[in-house]
Amino acid sequence: MNTTQKSFTFAESLDRLAQVAVRVGLGxxxxxxxxxxxLISAPVEALPLIRRVAEHAYKAGVTLVSPFFYDDECxxxxxxxxxxESFDTASSWMADAIYTAFKGNAARLSISGGNPALLAxxxxxxxxxxxxxxxxxxxPAMEMITRxxxxxxxVACATxxxxxxxxxxxxxxxxxxxxxxxxxxxxxxxxxxxxxxWKQHSQDLKLRTKMLNARSYAALRYTGPGTNLVIGxxxxxxxxxxxxxxxxxxxxxxxxxxxEVFTTPHKDRVNGTVRSTKxxxxxxxxxxxxxxxxxxxxxxxxTASEGEEAFLRxxxxxxxxxxxxxxxxxxxxxxxxxxxxxFYNTLFDExxxxxxxxxxxxxxxxxxxxxxxxxxxxxxxxNSSLIHVDxxxxxxxxxxxxxxxxxxxxxxxxxxxxVIAV
Amino acid sequence: MNTTQKSFTFAESLDRLAQVAVRVGLGxxxxxxxxxxxLISAPVEALPLIRRVAEHAYKAGVTLVSPFFYDDECxxxxxxxxxxESFDTASSWMADAIYTAFKGNAARLSISGGNPALLAxxxxxxxxxxxxxxxxxxxPAMEMITRxxxxxxxVACATxxxxxxxxxxxxxxxxxxxxxxxxxxxxxxxxxxxxxxWKQHSQDLKLRTKMLNARSYAALRYTGPGTNLVIGxxxxxxxxxxxxxxxxxxxxxxxxxxxEVFTTPHKDRVNGTVRSTKxxxxxxxxxxxxxxxxxxxxxxxxTASEGEEAFLRxxxxxxxxxxxxxxxxxxxxxxxxxxxxxFYNTLFDExxxxxxxxxxxxxxxxxxxxxxxxxxxxxxxxNSSLIHVDxxxxxxxxxxxxxxxxxxxxxxxxxxxxVIAV
Numbered sequence: 001m002n003t004t005q006k007s008f009t010f011a012e013s014l015d016r017l018a019q020v021a022v023r024v025g026l027g028x029x030x031x032x033x034x035x036x037x038x039l040i041s042a043p044v045e046a047l048p049l050i051r052r053v054a055e056h057a058y059k060a061g062v063t064l065v066s067p068f069f070y071d072d073e074c075x076x077x078x079x080x081x082x083x084x085e086s087f088d089t090a091s092s093w094m095a096d097a098i099y100t101a102f103k104g105n106a107a108r109l110s111i112s113g114g115n116p117a118l119l120a121x122x123x124x125x126x127x128x129x130x131x132x133x134x135x136x137x138x139x140p141a142m143e144m145i146t147r148x149x150x151x152x153x154x155v156a157c158a159t160x161x162x163x164x165x166x167x168x169x170x171x172x173x174x175x176x177x178x179x180x181x182x183x184x185x186x187x188x189x190x191x192x193x194x195x196x197x198w199k200q201h202s203q204d205l206k207l208r209t210k211m212l213n214a215r216s217y218a219a220l221r222y223t224g225p226g227t228n229l230v231i232g233x234x235x236x237x238x239x240x241x242x243x244x245x246x247x248x249x250x251x252x253x254x255x256x257x258x259x260e261v262f263t264t265p266h267k268d269r270v271n272g273t274v275r276s277t278k279x280x281x282x283x284x285x286x287x288x289x290x291x292x293x294x295x296x297x298x299x300x301x302x303t304a305s306e307g308e309e310a311f312l313r314x315x316x317x318x319x320x321x322x323x324x325x326x327x328x329x330x331x332x333x334x335x336x337x338x339x340x341x342x343f344y345n346t347l348f349d350e351x352x353x354x355x356x357x358x359x360x361x362x363x364x365x366x367x368x369x370x371x372x373x374x375x376x377x378x379x380x381x382x383n384s385s386l387i388h389v390d391x392x393x394x395x396x397x398x399x400x401x402x403x404x405x406x407x408x409x410x411x412x413x414x415x416x417x418x419v420i421a422v
Numbered sequence: 423m424n425t426t427q428k429s430f431t432f433a434e435s436l437d438r439l440a441q442v443a444v445r446v447g448l449g450x451x452x453x454x455x456x457x458x459x460x461l462i463s464a465p466v467e468a469l470p471l472i473r474r475v476a477e478h479a480y481k482a483g484v485t486l487v488s489p490f491f492y493d494d495e496c497x498x499x500x501x502x503x504x505x506x507e508s509f510d511t512a513s514s515w516m517a518d519a520i521y522t523a524f525k526g527n528a529a530r531l532s533i534s535g536g537n538p539a540l541l542a543x544x545x546x547x548x549x550x551x552x553x554x555x556x557x558x559x560x561x562p563a564m565e566m567i568t569r570x571x572x573x574x575x576x577v578a579c580a581t582x583x584x585x586x587x588x589x590x591x592x593x594x595x596x597x598x599x600x601x602x603x604x605x606x607x608x609x610x611x612x613x614x615x616x617x618x619x620w621k622q623h624s625q626d627l628k629l630r631t632k633m634l635n636a637r638s639y640a641a642l643r644y645t646g647p648g649t650n651l652v653i654g655x656x657x658x659x660x661x662x663x664x665x666x667x668x669x670x671x672x673x674x675x676x677x678x679x680x681x682e683v684f685t686t687p688h689k690d691r692v693n694g695t696v697r698s699t700k701x702x703x704x705x706x707x708x709x710x711x712x713x714x715x716x717x718x719x720x721x722x723x724x725t726a727s728e729g730e731e732a733f734l735r736x737x738x739x740x741x742x743x744x745x746x747x748x749x750x751x752x753x754x755x756x757x758x759x760x761x762x763x764x765f766y767n768t769l770f771d772e773x774x775x776x777x778x779x780x781x782x783x784x785x786x787x788x789x790x791x792x793x794x795x796x797x798x799x800x801x802x803x804x805n806s807s808l809i810h811v812d813x814x815x816x817x818x819x820x821x822x823x824x825x826x827x828x829x830x831x832x833x834x835x836x837x838x839x840x841v842i843a844v
Contacts, residue, residue, distance in 0.1 A: 035505065037513065044469055047493060054496040058503035063511045065500070069491040071469060074476040078487070081480035083457065089485045091459065093526065097519030104515065 008190060010180070016189035017155060018052030020256060024198040025153025026107045027243070027252035028060045036151075039101055040067040042111035046157040049111065062107075072115050072161070078130075079122040087129040095137040102144045105248055108152040115161030116344040119284025127283055128313040135317070135386035146388065148254075148364050149247035155256045156183045156347055165344045186257035186336050186348065198253060202242030207422040208261050209239035217402040220327065221409070222274065222354075224398035226291060231327050231356070232269025234381035236367040239263045247370060257336060259351040262328035264365035266381030268297040270324060276304075277353055278392040281344045285310040290391060297323050297383075314358070320385025325361035329354050332396045332416025346390050354394025354416075359385035430612060432602070438611035439577060440474030442678060446620040447575030448529045449665070449674035450482045458573075461523055462489040464533035468579040471533065484529075494537050494583070500552075501544040509551040517559040524566045527670055530574040537583030538766040541706025549705055550735040557739070557808035568810070570676075570786050571669035577678045578605045578769055587766045608679035608758050608770065620675060624664030629844040630683050631661035639824040642749065643831070644696065644776075646820035648713060653749050653778070654691025656803035658789040661685045669792060681758060681773040684750035686787040688803030690719040692746060698726075699775055700814040703766045707732040712813060719745050719805075736780070742807025747783035751776045754818045754838025768812050776816025776838075781807035 008016070022028050028036065038057050042050050047069070054065045078086070102108065119127055135142070145152055158179040160172055166182075167175035184190060191197030222229040241261035243253040276290035287307035292299045299322045304311045315322050330337070330353055337352035361382035363369035369377055374384055400413040402420075411419050430438070444450050450458065460479050464472050469491070476487045500508070524530065541549055557564070567574055580601040582594055588604075589597035606612060613619030644651040663683035665675040698712035709729035714721045721744045726733045737744050752759070752775055759774035783804035785791035791799055796806055822835040824842075833841050 035508070037511075044466065044491065047466055051493065051495045051499065054499040055503055058499055058505075058508075061505050063504065063508035064513055065496060066513055066516065067491075067493065067496060069466065069489075071473065071489065073473045074487060074489060077473065077476040077480055081477055082485065083480075083483050086457070086480075086485035089459075091486055091488055091523070093519045093522040094488065096522070097515045100515040100518070101513070 006190070013180070013184045013189055014049055015052050016194055017184060017187055018049060018056050020187055020189055020194050020198065021053055021109060021153060021155045022056040022060055023195050024253050025155055025256045026109060026151050027250045028057065028062065028107065028151070030060045032061045034105070035061050035063045037064045037066065037101060037104070037106040038062045038109060039098065039106050040065065040109045040111065042067060042069055043114050043157065043159055044069045044071045045159040046111045046113060049157050053109065070114070072118050076118060079119060079126060087126045088133055090130070090133040090137045092137040095141060098138070099141040099144070102141055102150050105150060107150060108145070110152075110154045111157045112154055112345060112347045113157035113159045113162055115159065115284070116165055116281035117284060117286055118161070120286060122284070124285065124310045124313055127285070127310070128317070131283055132317055132386065139386065146360055146362050147247065147370055148244065148362070151246045151248060151250040151252035153252060153254050153256060154347055155187060156345065158183060162345065166341060182339060182341065182343070182348070186351070188257075202253065205241035205258070205261055209241045211420070211422045212239040212261065212263075215402055215404070215410070218405045219269065219403040220412070221401040221403055222393065222398060224395065226275030227273065227393060227398065229272040229274045229294070230270070230403070231324070232266040232381070233327070234264040234266045234361070234366060236380055237263045238365050238367050240365055244364070255347060255351070257348070257351050259334040259336060260328040260330045262326055262365065264361045264382050265324050265327045265356070266297065267320075267323045267325070267361070267383035268381065270294040270297045274356075274393050276391050276393060277395040277398070278342060278349050279344065280389070280391040281346070282310060282314060282389060286344065287311045299323070314387065314389060317387050318385055320383050321359050321387050323358070323383045323385070324356045325359050325383040325385065325388060326357035326365075326390070328356070328390075329400065329413065330394060331413070331418050332394065349392055350390045353392040354398065354400065354413075355390050355392045357388050357390040359383065359387035359389055428612070435602070435606045435611055436471055437474050438616055439606060439609055440471060440478050442609055442611055442616050442620065443475055443531060443575060443577045444478040444482055445617050446675050447577055447678045448531060448573050449672045450479065450484065450529065450573070452482045454483045456527070457483050457485045459486045459488065459523060459526070459528040460484045460531060461520065461528050462487065462531045462533065464489060464491055465536050465579065465581055466491045466493045467581040468533040468535060471579050475531065492536070494540050498540060501541060501548060509548045510555055512552070512555040512559045514559040517563060520560070521563040521566070524563055524572050527572060529572060530567070532574075532576045533579045534576055534767060534769045535579035535581045535584055537581065537706065538587055538703035539706060539708055540583070542708060544706070546707065546732045546735055549707070549732070550739070553705055554739055554808065561808065568782055568784055569669065569792055570666065570784075573668045573670060573672040573674035575674055575676050575678060576769055577609060578767065580605060584767065588763060604761060604763065604765070604770070608773070610679070624675060627663035627680070627683055631663045633842070633844045634661040634683065634685075637824055637826070637832070640827045641691065641825040642834070643823040643825055644815065644820060646817065648697030649695065649815060649820065651694040651696040651716070652692070652825070653746070654688040654803070655749070656686040656688045656783070656788060658802055659685045660787050660789050662787055666786070677769060677773070679758060679770070679773050681756040682750040682752045684748055684787065686783045686804050687746050687749045687778070688719065689742075689745045689747070689783070689805035690803065692716040692719045696778075696815050698813050698815060699817040699820070700764060700771050701766065702811070702813040703768070704732060704736060704811060708766065709733045721745070736809065736811060739809050740807055742805050743781050743809050745780070745805045745807075746778045747781050747805040747807065747810060748779035748787075748812070750778070750812075751822065751835065752816060753835070753840050754816065771814055772812045775814040776820065776822065777812050777814045779810050779812040781805065781809035781811055
């Protein structure tokens, strides 16, 4: 990475992050044709970043930037004070609006940064009900995201609650500074030319996917403490990583940062046990030390040392919530993992360790999957669910093998590091 | 007004303002049936107020509070950097969503407080184009507001830019404190029981409308410096003031504060000249010393000492923009007027002085008007337009007479004060 020795002011770093979000994450180039609208979802604390994003987006030719700010305290007020039946309510009018905007080729930027433990202490049953109805009404819009029909992206923004959780030993000002530094570094904003640095990084990830696609493994085998798992891969699966071309023709990089290569497992061909290697922060609840057993793709036993009730409810969302829809490989030496930090935020923690995701599969990880209907995707082994929840199973103690169609076993990772050349 | 001598902390005052917004403005009573959703439009600076509103709303039984925050800097970024054709773009998907929410009986709260001079210095032609397309896509939702089909309300929130404009001689901290004090006072939040105080005030305004409705004047005549104007009133016009029952059956008080009684003029029966008595802040442009001449309801001459171009563009929005849709009487001694302040904010300034509004009439100010279609309303003399813009024509130097159907002239106001008993 072609970094300089320059130091940057916070304002300069923030402006560069906004530029990376627009130019790399969303792939919006100056003078883009046809011009797009841009929808942004962000915590209110992200306002200074959003102002920089709005300027870069308008300068690149976006016609209208619509930021939707959410506030953790307003969300919490609902759990504290709203009448019980309200938890079966979701604003379908808003979900429809977002779907309509996406259908009209709007781009979508999410800012990650809400308090990961916001809903700790709230009734898990209410959280599950609210989450389920929200997933239902938002399904058409979310499918456009999982099918990558439009250019979309996520970048992070430090907030005090998140910083306090990630850096519990530090006073809040220092914790915020450290979290911002981690975000700026992982987002490669201090490279001489951040846009070029991201192109190079994307190229590196693509070489890895090319190697894996050439091998076309039938399954992956994971071994390590508490883990002895075979994950069959979907028929005609395809490894992806780095940037990709969305259905609307725009090259974008959905996750900033990203260190993973990922594909679609076969929903019926997962067997054995696996232990989580980092806590999962799901809708404000921390879930620690997950241990599950799969039989023919289905989770038949599940425990957690903390947040078990929330995890079991998550598995009960629908039939697909007990099966996995994504498998991703990340070397233990990735920059985010090397920081040694636990971020309690999926965007960071999933790029520090190999992981799997419960629920919905990405159709783009099946050859020609974006043109298939749900039934055809299912026949390939792609899982379907209202949820898509990543959790970490990789560490410096995990070995991963590739199992070929004729049963040969090839070492892919040892102690969390790649051992096969690209 | 049954005020106490107690002093209140800022947090207490803010909480009381939130309570007034929910209980009085929107008329949402605890245990309300059927429960409603609540949409809020607010500047980002209103976050502390919105958090109090969310809590009171959920406690009163609202199922879902959806705050939509706007940010002046993001709006300004559009005018500075967006490509030219973007000013003919509006997010119709969002306008449709709000209309759908209103049709589903959602309540609507607006927080007034953006920088009144935000767009000063921006291209008036772009402002006019953006405003026109926005009015067009939002027309169905706005008609539900003007027809009062749902409970809706506006309250104010101090912001630094507004405070600096209203109190230019003070340092910003003191200006903010003074503006908040003015908002709290005008919103009657320090009464022993603010909800009861508003009921009493509403009753006082209703007695005034009862008197005016009993007289059923054919016209009002205004005389004063630069003003010699006869405003014919619509056939079957009805005076309104204070609270009212919305089409969904909920008693609400749309404007907090409110000091006006108002009705619908006849769109073809306005003749003579009139001069504005306070500056009009329209979409970020200040328009000063408006002077217009009406002929048979239509403005045929118009000048302004400042912002004339913006005013002329406003008149050119559509045919109805040159005619008036509302006439309102406010005594010069009203509490807001007595403060002697100019707020550069219609919610305050329109309750400090008698005023007229260019554009759309309120159908609720015509007997049975809420059941009439546009054609029937027009036959009564109600004006129709994409805009509804109030400006002030009252002061301590203006006399108002009522002209009866048989031509008798009765004094209503002298030097801006009521001279006819309720």
